[in-house]
Amino acid sequence: MDKLGKVFMLDDDFILLDMYRSLLESHGFDVFTTDNAYKFILYAREIHPDIFILDINMPVMNGWEVVLRLKREERLKHIPVVMLTVRHDKRLAHAYGIANYLNKPLDAPGLLDVVESYCVGSKNHDILLLGDFWPESNILRTEMSRRKWVVFEVYDLEAAELYLSKNRPKAVCLSMPEDKCEQARLRLKHPLIMPLRNMQDLNNLERFIK
DSSP, rough: OSSSSSSEOOSOOOHHHHHHHHHHTTTTOOOESSSSSHHHHHHHHHHSSSEEESOOEEEEEEEHHHHHHHHHHHTTTTTTEEEEEESSSSSHHHHTTEEEESSOOHHHHHHHHHHHHHOOOOOOOOOOEEEEOOOHHHHHHHHHHHHTOEEEESSSHHHHHHHHHHHHEEEEEESSSSHHHHHHHHOOOOOOOOEEHHHHHHHHHHGGOO
């Protein structure tokens, strides 16, 4: 059977790596893992996966340094990077070009949703949310969850483009300052792109999420 895509994971927790590998392989993905950051960078060139998933808190070389090295490689810099973390550091995510965050311990559906979205596609989420650090963002995310909207959140414009090349959400929402919104509108291909910065924007969106 053809594999659905290649996933390369870095984590210094062997138990978690085995668990993630088993889960993703059981769903048809080709999974490569290592607990060594230097090997991860070296093998990334040969494996050339569809997605990188790596822990932030690594010994010797942390996840941020690994990302910087990946982004310097012409063949690797466009591959989406998903960070595993017990803390949520979204400010740094934008600076490093991180596509998504997954909080540890991972929930299996969340991990699968991210991997399937980038590797396979055909997802029909209600909203693709391209997020920036914004004071009201947590309140709005909580409200979307309360309304039971299915949201796929990305932090990087290039990751949003990749997502939209394979998936078709009902709307694309931009939670960021206006100057960044304009750049995103020019690059993203979707018939409904809306700002999302306050509760009124959220209420305006509701009629499209049925």
